[in-house]
Amino acid sequence: MHPDHDLISRCLNHERASEKIFYEKFAPVMYGICLRYAIDETEAQEILQIGFIYVFCNLHQFRFDGTLDGWVKKTIIHTALNFCKKNAKFRQDISINDMDDVATFSEDALSIISVKELLAILQDLAVGYRVVFNLAEIEGFGHKEIAAMLGIAEGTSKSQLCRAKRLIIKRLKEMETERLKKTE
Amino acid sequence: MEDQDPIEKKFRSTFSDFKKDPPASVWENLERELHPQPKTVNFWARMTGDPVFQERQLKRYLAVAGVAIFLFLAVVYFATSDRHTVRGQAYAGEARLCRGTAVLFRIEDKGKPWDSVTHYRSAMIDDNGNYKFSGIEPGIYLLRIAPESSSEIAKKYLPSWFDEHESPDSSHVIILNAEDIHADVHLINKGE
Numbered sequence: 543m544h545p546d547h548d549l550i551s552r553c554l555n556h557e558r559a560s561e562k563i564f565y566e567k568f569a570p571v572m573y574g575i576c577l578r579y580a581i582d583e584t585e586a587q588e589i590l591q592i593g594f595i596y597v598f599c600n601l602h603q604f605r606f607d608g609t610l611d612g613w614v615k616k617t618i619i620h621t622a623l624n625f626c627k628k629n630a631k632f633r634q635d636i637s638i639n640d641m642d643d644v645a646t647f648s649e650d651a652l653s654i655i656s657v658k659e660l661l662a663i664l665q666d667l668a669v670g671y672r673v674v675f676n677l678a679e680i681e682g683f684g685h686k687e688i689a690a691m692l693g694i695a696e697g698t699s700k701s702q703l704c705r706a707k708r709l710i711i712k713r714l715k716e717m718e719t720e721r722l723k724k725t726e
Numbered sequence: 727m728e729d730q731d732p733i734e735k736k737f738r739s740t741f742s743d744f745k746k747d748p749p750a751s752v753w754e755n756l757e758r759e760l761h762p763q764p765k766t767v768n769f770w771a772r773m774t775g776d777p778v779f780q781e782r783q784l785k786r787y788l789a790v791a792g793v794a795i796f797l798f799l800a801v802v803y804f805a806t807s808d809r810h811t812v813r814g815q816a817y818a819g820e821a822r823l824c825r826g827t828a829v830l831f832r833i834e835d836k837g838k839p840w841d842s843v844t845h846y847r848s849a850m851i852d853d854n855g856n857y858k859f860s861g862i863e864p865g866i867y868l869l870r871i872a873p874e875s876s877s878e879i880a881k882k883y884l885p886s887w888f889d890e891h892e893s894p895d896s897s898h899v900i901i902l903n904a905e906d907i908h909a910d911v912h913l914i915n916k917g918e
Binding site: 561574595679682 | 733
């Protein structure tokens with residue numbers, strides 16, 4: 543029997559206590575995901591709330607053939623994508639012609655950067671870059687999958703990712719410079 | 727194996743197990759969405775079309791108005807409780823007088839002759855000879871009955887004072903203090 547079978551059954555019976563247990567079990571991780579796709583905490587909370595409504599309303603579709611957290615994560619990411627699509631301009635095709643910034647970037651700067659700073663860098667990105675970067679670099683999807691998920695060309699996905707990386711590196715460099723100034 | 731991009735490596739390692747507790751308000755809103763409360767319909771809001779109608783305030787107004795109405799009715803009741811009715815029938819011979827006027831005069835004098843006779847109220851006599859004065863305050867009164875001047879009865883009978891007198895000086899008085907009075911009047915025949 544699936545380890546979450548009882549919990550799911552009780553949630554399907556709309557038992558409030560079980561729904562809360564379910565929510566508390568997955569909410570911290572899912573909120574972490576939402577924060578990466580949102581521009582700020584308020585938007586992340588909105589995505590989380592909509593995502594969990596979708597989770598509870600579609601829980602009967604869970605087939606017990608995988609992990610529950612994987613299914614919930616997939617649902618939350620799907621919700622985040624739909625949320626971002628409303629504001630996104632995914633179809634901007636930016637040419638990949640300059641990767642020098644990536645080559646010259648110092649890896650040392652990355653080792654001292656905090657989670658909060660990384661999150662701030664992500665949230666500062668334009669929605670299209672942010673979504674593609676999340677899907678490609680953190681979730682591990684290929685450009686073909688991302689293109690299908692977002693309804694864009696594969697080349698667009700690649701260019702968005704490239705542009706996102708360049709912007710991240712630029713921001714990392716700025717932060718490194720600021721740090722150096724402070725230490726001097 | 728191809729080296730992993732340092733940016734990708736950093737972000738993936740950082741966020742692969744990243745978690746943060748959302749604020750309690752998310753669950754509260756979520757719970758409200760999952761288990762919506764039945765809406766309580768404010769009767770007065772629905773009646774007035776004002777969604778923020780202050781029902782408590784209206785109840786206060788109604789309570790004040792109720793007290794005011796009660797006080798008003800109490801005042802009216804006590805103000806009229808010592809008032810009485812004077813009623814009776816007017817006769818022309820054996821028959822009842824058909825239409826005429828009944829007039830009530832108030833007397834302030836303690837004894838005859840009546841110097842301070844003042845008109846108090848008039849009433850119509852109906853086809854059956856009935857008259858009625860309501861809400862009369864306690865006092866001493868004279869009652870005069872007159873047939874309709876154009877009627878045949880007026881040619882035969884004189885206007886008369888209670889209970890069958892030609893002048894007020896000889897009339898009986900109606901003393902009104904504790905109860906209603908029934909006073910019949912007989913018109914005086916001109917031929918008598």
